[in-house]
Amino acid sequence: MINLHAIKSLLKFYFASDTYYRVHSPFLFELLDNTLEDDRHYYIFEEIEALRKKLLNDHTILEIEDLGAGSKTTKNKQRSIKSIASSAVSPAYQSQFLYKLAQYLRAQNIVELGTSLGISALYLSAYSSKVNLFSLEGSKSILEVANNNFRSFNKKNISTLLGHFDETLPQAISNIDKLDMVYIDGNHAKKPTLKYFEECLDNIHDQSVLIFDDIYWSREMTAAWDVIKSNHMVRLSLDMYYFGIVFFNSNIKKKQDFKIVNAKFKPWQKFI
Numbered sequence: 001m002i003n004l005h006a007i008k009s010l011l012k013f014y015f016a017s018d019t020y021y022r023v024h025s026p027f028l029f030e031l032l033d034n035t036l037e038d039d040r041h042y043y044i045f046e047e048i049e050a051l052r053k054k055l056l057n058d059h060t061i062l063e064i065e066d067l068g069a070g071s072k073t074t075k076n077k078q079r080s081i082k083s084i085a086s087s088a089v090s091p092a093y094q095s096q097f098l099y100k101l102a103q104y105l106r107a108q109n110i111v112e113l114g115t116s117l118g119i120s121a122l123y124l125s126a127y128s129s130k131v132n133l134f135s136l137e138g139s140k141s142i143l144e145v146a147n148n149n150f151r152s153f154n155k156k157n158i159s160t161l162l163g164h165f166d167e168t169l170p171q172a173i174s175n176i177d178k179l180d181m182v183y184i185d186g187n188h189a190k191k192p193t194l195k196y197f198e199e200c201l202d203n204i205h206d207q208s209v210l211i212f213d214d215i216y217w218s219r220e221m222t223a224a225w226d227v228i229k230s231n232h233m234v235r236l237s238l239d240m241y242y243f244g245i246v247f248f249n250s251n252i253k254k255k256q257d258f259k260i261v262n263a264k265f266k267p268w269q270k271f272i
């Protein structure tokens with residue numbers, strides 16, 4: 001089904017966005033230079049992408065519980081691993097950005113809402129064994145596949161929690177001293193997204209970063225993003241179309257909102 005809101009928003013975003021060439025904030029320029037505009041490729045990327053390829057060819061049918069946006073009650077339905085891998089998992093460029101962001105910010109205590117098959121969790125936890133990632137998933141059969149994937153990567157720094165985010169997010173937070181990074185990639189509706197945001201706000205520090213996936217997936221998600229970036233604790237917001245990211249760094253005296261696109265999509269901005 002064509003998502004008109006997402007298409008219209010993409011056009012608006014493209015025309016309104018800037019590249020890092022036009023960013024005057026030293027904090028943001030450095031961050032983009034080391035993440036979005038950094039084209040270093042790490043060996044682990046190939047290993048994770050090989051797993052994605054395997055999942056994309058896996059016809060095993062799972063009985064899944066859908067706890068996400070749109071389902072008022074828990075619904076059981078059947079889906080192949082192949083179909084989940086092709087439609088519900090962050091693509092390589094987004095996941096690799098997450099790896100670089102975690103690495104650049106030296107995020108150690110990370111929470112992910114929405115494990116799915118484990119692809120983004122593998123990226124988020126890969127830059128150092130010191131990372132302590134809690135990844136939350138509501139669907140038992142999907143989480144079993146993710147846990148197998150983590151075992152095949154011999155991961156010791158990912159803990160998974162099964163259940164509704166309403167229960168598992170407070171559980172994860174209570175196991176962590178300070179929340180360095182949170183990736184919210186599940187239950188894409190306004191009310192729950194704002195609820196998770198509020199819960200995280202009680203546990204952040206100056207260097208924390210919260211990443212919201214799919215902020216233009218629906219009008220509701222865009223409305224949630226508008227509320228999030230306007231929150232008085234947010235010092236800098238970064239709209240990358242597929243992700244909305246907020247920072248709380250108190251050194252940023254004047255609150256700023258940016259829409260940033262990769263420089264390859266507006267190469268002329270290097271000169272004008």
Ligand SMILES: C[S@@+](CC[C@H](N)C(=O)[O-])C[C@H]1O[C@@H](n2cnc3c(N)ncnc32)[C@H](O)[C@@H]1O
Pocket residue numbers: 065066067068069088089090091113114115116117118119120121136137138139142163164165166185186187
């Ligand atoms: C988009 S997928 C996550 C993709 C994963 N982060 C990746 O990129 O590899 C979202 C996942 O969140 C789970 N989910 C959605 N709403 C949930 C809820 N309220 N509680 C627990 N899990 C939920 C779904 O079962 C789904 O597997």
